[in-house]
Amino acid sequence: MNIFQIFHDRIAEILGQITASGRLPALDPARFVVEPPKDAAMGDLAANAAMVFAKDAKPHFPNPRQLAAEIATALAQSEGVAEVEVAGPGFINIRLKPTVYRDVLRGVLCAPDDFGRHAPSASDGTGHSRTGTLSGKVNVEYVSANPTGPMHVGHGRGAVFGDALANLLEFSGCEVTREYYINDAGAQVDVLARSAYLRYREALGEAITIPEGLYPGDYLKGAGEQIAKAHGRALLGKEEREWLAPVRDIAIAAMMDLIRDDLQALGITHEVFFSERTLHEKVNGVCEIDRQIEELRAAGLVYEGRLPPPKGQLPEDWEDREQTLFRSSDWGDDVDRPLKKSDGSNTYFAADIAYHKNKIDRGYTTLVDIWGADHGGYVKRMTAAVAALSNQKVDLDVKLCQLVKLMREGEPVKMSKRSGDFVTLREVVDEVGVDAVRFMMLYRKNEAPLEFDLAKVLEQSKDNAVFYVQYAHARGRSALRQALAAFPDLDVSATALSRAPLDLLEDEGEIGLARVIAQYPRLIEAAAAAHEPHRVAFYLYELASYFHAHWNRGKDRPQLRFVNPLERKLTGARVALVVCLTSVLASGLKLLGVSAPEEMR
RNA sequence: GACCCCGUAGCUCAGCCGGAUAGAGCAACUGCCUUCUAAGCAGUAGGUCGCAGGUUCGAAUCCUGCCGGGGUCGCCA
Numbered sequence: 001m002n003i004f005q006i007f008h009d010r011i012a013e014i015l016g017q018i019t020a021s022g023r024l025p026a027l028d029p030a031r032f033v034v035e036p037p038k039d040a041a042m043g044d045l046a047a048n049a050a051m052v053f054a055k056d057a058k059p060h061f062p063n064p065r066q067l068a069a070e071i072a073t074a075l076a077q078s079e080g081v082a083e084v085e086v087a088g089p090g091f092i093n094i095r096l097k098p099t100v101y102r103d104v105l106r107g108v109l110c111a112p113d114d115f116g117r118h119a120p121s122a123s124d125g126t127g128h129s130r131t132g133t134l135s136g137k138v139n140v141e142y143v144s145a146n147p148t149g150p151m152h153v154g155h156g157r158g159a160v161f162g163d164a165l166a167n168l169l170e171f172s173g174c175e176v177t178r179e180y181y182i183n184d185a186g187a188q189v190d191v192l193a194r195s196a197y198l199r200y201r202e203a204l205g206e207a208i209t210i211p212e213g214l215y216p217g218d219y220l221k222g223a224g225e226q227i228a229k230a231h232g233r234a235l236l237g238k239e240e241r242e243w244l245a246p247v248r249d250i251a252i253a254a255m256m257d258l259i260r261d262d263l264q265a266l267g268i269t270h271e272v273f274f275s276e277r278t279l280h281e282k283v284n285g286v287c288e289i290d291r292q293i294e295e296l297r298a299a300g301l302v303y304e305g306r307l308p309p310p311k312g313q314l315p316e317d318w319e320d321r322e323q324t325l326f327r328s329s330d331w332g333d334d335v336d337r338p339l340k341k342s343d344g345s346n347t348y349f350a351a352d353i354a355y356h357k358n359k360i361d362r363g364y365t366t367l368v369d370i371w372g373a374d375h376g377g378y379v380k381r382m383t384a385a386v387a388a389l390s391n392q393k394v395d396l397d398v399k400l401c402q403l404v405k406l407m408r409e410g411e412p413v414k415m416s417k418r419s420g421d422f423v424t425l426r427e428v429v430d431e432v433g434v435d436a437v438r439f440m441m442l443y444r445k446n447e448a449p450l451e452f453d454l455a456k457v458l459e460q461s462k463d464n465a466v467f468y469v470q471y472a473h474a475r476g477r478s479a480l481r482q483a484l485a486a487f488p489d490l491d492v493s494a495t496a497l498s499r500a501p502l503d504l505l506e507d508e509g510e511i512g513l514a515r516v517i518a519q520y521p522r523l524i525e526a527a528a529a530a531h532e533p534h535r536v537a538f539y540l541y542e543l544a545s546y547f548h549a550h551w552n553r554g555k556d557r558p559q560l561r562f563v564n565p566l567e568r569k570l571t572g573a574r575v576a577l578v579v580c581l582t583s584v585l586a587s588g589l590k591l592l593g594v595s596a597p598e599e600m601r
Numbered sequence: 602g603a604c605c606c607c608g609u610a611g612c613u614c615a616g617c618c619g620g621a622u623a624g625a626g627c628a629a630c631u632g633c634c635u636u637c638u639a640a641g642c643a644g645u646a647g648g649u650c651g652c653a654g655g656u657u658c659g660a661a662u663c664c665u666g667c668c669g670g671g672g673u674c675g676c677c678a
Binding site (some may be wrong): 010031033037038042045052055088089090091144158183185276307317318319321323335337338340341342343345347348352373374375376378379380400402403422447448451459461465468471475479482510522529530532534542551552556561600 | 603605614615617618620622625627633643659672675676677678
């Protein structure tokens with residue numbers, strides 16, 4: 001039950017009636033919003049419809065306040081409305097009867113897991129929000145780290161972000177596929193293979209030194225042993241071109257096992273692992289990438305031509321030559337982009353075109369790619385490509401995650417050079433736990449840089465948002481346990497709680513809590529439409545803070561406490577409220593992939 | 602040189618397709634509590650929203666140009 005949605009619909013209906021009376025043109029209801037007012041003293045809901053439509057209404061309503069007044073009058077008759085007033089330049093402020101919040105709470109109690117959820121319904125029109133489509137098949141591609149070593153902290157951010165976004169979209173009614181694009185083609189995996197080959201020789205007893213340019217990490221020892229196990233001494237002394245492919249296969253598989261373990265430690269699983277190499281594999285002499293290029297050429301999107309040299313620092317080996325170009329500048333990119341390297345092989349972009357075409361062909365209506373910020377320069381061409389490939393039918397939203405700066409007590413953590421590596425994601429997860437990592441990485445906009453303080457996230461204090469939110473949940477669960485201790489026969493089943501005398505919830509703090517709870521569905525919809533899971537984290541913090549503040553008032557005023565051994569009915573009503581609260585906290589935490597503990601001890 | 606992201610309180614950051622007096626936490630200052638409702642509570646103070654224009658009834662939000670920080674810039678993925 002989304003009260004904001006309900007009143008948006010009602011106001012749209014009233015506007016429709018005014019239109020029918022000939023005093024307004026037909027208007028798009030998606031243009032106005034119903035939102036919580038700036039200040040709770042102004043009421044429960046605020047609508048800006050009269051101001052948004054001021055221009056259209058001018059002939060019959062010279063100023064927005066007059067239109068607002070007419071809407072307000074009609075709205076005052078509406079169910080659940082206590083009072084409507086026009087304020088400021090033309091806001092319509094609605095004060096609700098307390099029964100509305102009781103209905104909301106009962107809704108939560110009856111179906112705690114579904115509050116805020118949008119069923120994957122068909123075309124009832126409600127799947128479309130004002131900012132994005134919240135229905136249909138969505139592919140979220142995230143992590144997609146090169147299979148050349150364990151994940152580092154930066155990868156972790158994209159991983160957590162993508163996973164939470166996927167959860168959020170699923171909860172909002174989309175059919176979501178979580179996908180990992182394995183960059184298992186190209187020079188980097190050859191370097192990996194050469195590095196693994198050294199480890200293979202090492203596993204067979206040779207003393208090795210790892211030259212500059214190869215991966216020195218210890219994590220390749222396992223791969224070396226696997227190669228030794230599979231091939232014995234057979235690969236020793238052979239030419240690289242003989243051992244490269246088999247070694248590479250084993251090394252990549254080993255690295256993917258490593259990465260999958262890292263992801264598992266973060267609670268992340270993908271449904272699809274898509275191998276870039278499959279796009280390069282030739283069938284009857286033609287690979288998927290070439291096939292796509294030729295299709296695009298036939299469609300006039302690919303041509304042979306020259307590119308002006310890049311301004312600024314000119315690459316040393318720049319040579320002006322004719323090459324195969326994708327007409328991305330026709331679709332919003334700055335210049336056309338090359339698809340072939342000088343040696344005739346395909347560029348990464350060419351492979352990515354084929355890959356995204358594959359996703360389009362699998363029937364997704366929205367594609368979301370999660371990339372590191374260093375790939376920012378790549379966004380336009382990919383967006384252009386998807387637009388061209390799908391004839392603008394499919395949306396691509398690329399979300400860039402900024403880098404993570406690891407701190408400890410405010411001091412930057414030194415990157416360990418020990419294994420030729422940085423601080424791995426696994427080390428961080430092992431040190432502070434998956435909940436802290438996930439929550440903190442989501443407690444920031446994706447495009448803002450993130451400082452992650454290893455000491456702070458373990459603090460058990462209000463300064464630490466993870467703790468604060470989880471504590472609110474634990475505290476709520478504890479209240480429920482206390483109620484059961486005071487009234488052992490108290491029925492806390494969903495049906496019983498939904499029949500609790502909620503009209504006894506009269507305190508401003510209780511009503512305020514209900515008000516924030518009622519905002520959850522709206523928050524979810526907005527966060528999902530904007531592809532911004534961080535909003536969920538901030539909402540949870542706010543909800544927790546309302547709860548803690550109310551709880552603290554009970555210290556001085558015991559009559560406000562949730563459990564009162566002398567007041568069975570009142571305790572029942574407050575327990576119902578607390579169950580609503582913990583349900584919403586648990587629901588939001590689940591979307592973020594963070595646990596909702598029963599206690600913090 | 603071009604493109605992308607960022608610039609909001611001393612610090613770290615929110616601010617939901619333009620909306621009412623720009624918010625929170627930390628730090629600072631002032632009180633309160635010394636608990637059994639568990640790792641404090643309440644309050645005060647603090648901002649030319651980088652700068653300058655523009656769009657409009659209205660701009661932190663949209664547009665343009667600067668300034669500052671970061672990133673990227675055929676044949677790395």
